[in-house]
Amino acid sequence: MGNTLNFSGGPGALPVAVLNQARDAIVSLPETGISVLGMSHRSDWFLSILDEAEHNIRKLLDLPDRYALAFLQGGSSLLFATIPMNFATRSFAPPEYVSSGYWSSRASAEAGRVGPCRVAWSGQRTGFCDLPELDALDVAANAAYLHYVSNETVEGLQFAEPAREVRADVPPLIADMSSDFLSKPVAVERFGMIYAHAQKNLGPAGVTVVLIDRALLERIPEGLPSILDFRTQVTHRSNYNTPPVFAIYVLTLVTRWLLHDIGGLDAMQRVNEAKARRLYDTLDKLDDVVTVHAARPWRSRMNAAFTFGDERLDAAFIEAARERGIVGVEGHRSLGGLRASLYNAVTLDAVDTLAEALTEFGLQRA
Incomplete structure (x- = not known):
């Protein structure tokens, strides 16, 4: 898992x-x-x-x-x-x-x-x-x-x-x-x-x-x-x-x-775009409590950097995610916050699980 x-x-x-x-x-x-x-x-x-x-x-x-x-x-x-x-x-x-x-x-x-x-x-x-x-x-x-x-x-x-x-x-x-x-x-x-x-x-x-x-x-x-x-x-x-x-x-x-x-890079691109769309749609629906670092036109399909706006809340989400088996969402040491990386091997099901965790956590703090 x-x-x-x-x-x-x-x-x-x-x-x-x-x-x-x-x-x-x-x-x-x-x-x-x-x-x-x-x-x-x-x-x-x-x-x-x-x-x-x-x-x-x-x-x-x-x-x-x-x-x-x-x-x-x-x-x-x-x-x-x-x-x-x-x-x-x-x-x-x-x-x-x-x-x-x-x-x-x-x-x-x-x-x-x-x-x-x-x-x-x-x-x-x-x-x-x-x-x-x-x-x-x-x-x-x-x-x-x-x-x-x-x-x-x-x-x-x-x-x-x-x-x-x-x-x-x-x-x-x-x-x-x-x-x-x-x-x-x-x-x-x-x-x-x-x-x-x-x-x-x-x-x-x-x-x-x-x-x-x-x-x-x-x-x-x-x-x-x-x-x-x-x-x-x-x-x-x-x-x-x-x-x-x-x-x-x-x-x-x-x-x-x-x-x-997978069937080549065209197919891989479609999968990656679907994963990114799922994650960013979730983050955008939580825009009252979540801030995405990148300006919208330049958002990465590989790495989403975001924050709940408070170190304690970010740390609490990391712990809540871990309870669901989700790991690796800590932000980089130079920026802090949170980061979800959607590399090729990350599945759409995994992104769905992350999206559900974000939604549940975010709505509790809205």
């Missing part, structure tokens, strides 16, 4: 079918008779898992051949530094960043440690309650790239996908999609790079998926430490050093689930 009603912002819920397979694999993989935790990263079995994981992601996204795909370690936090190390070269103006919340602010701060960068837009003045139109931002045409976080998990904000296309007269668009990757279709060809760590929709922490336009790889300077050079990871097919075998295996199980059980 604790897993099926897990609304944590991360690590998030995993599909029950995937958990069952992962549990069995820890003892003995059906294909090898050996625990997945003891499988060599050089084994034919693991090489086949790498092949399948890449194939499944390419199929789910209809990924063009011009994009390289790699599985890295270190999460978004490492990529906040390695992206400017690889792409913010002296041949271009400083990279530009959208600072729309907690995680994008950390991304721009880390880039600033590597070299000059510019914040093209910041939502700090309004308390990170809204977002800009990406296509309308005033960005230098010769900037190394424009970086943004597609979904802010802390504040519950989500961008609409930009309409721009990759062209020589606009900077490449780089997106951290860690919390909404594979939750819906994406027009990948609009991006120079997409990256996403796993502990939201893809699997357990430990692996990060990167998709990079191969044209960007050509601008990487010589002299970077090998393990921080994206070309190294692409050339060695994510096996330069010992990769997180278990995390990549579970990610592969998740992609199988998306393809065969």
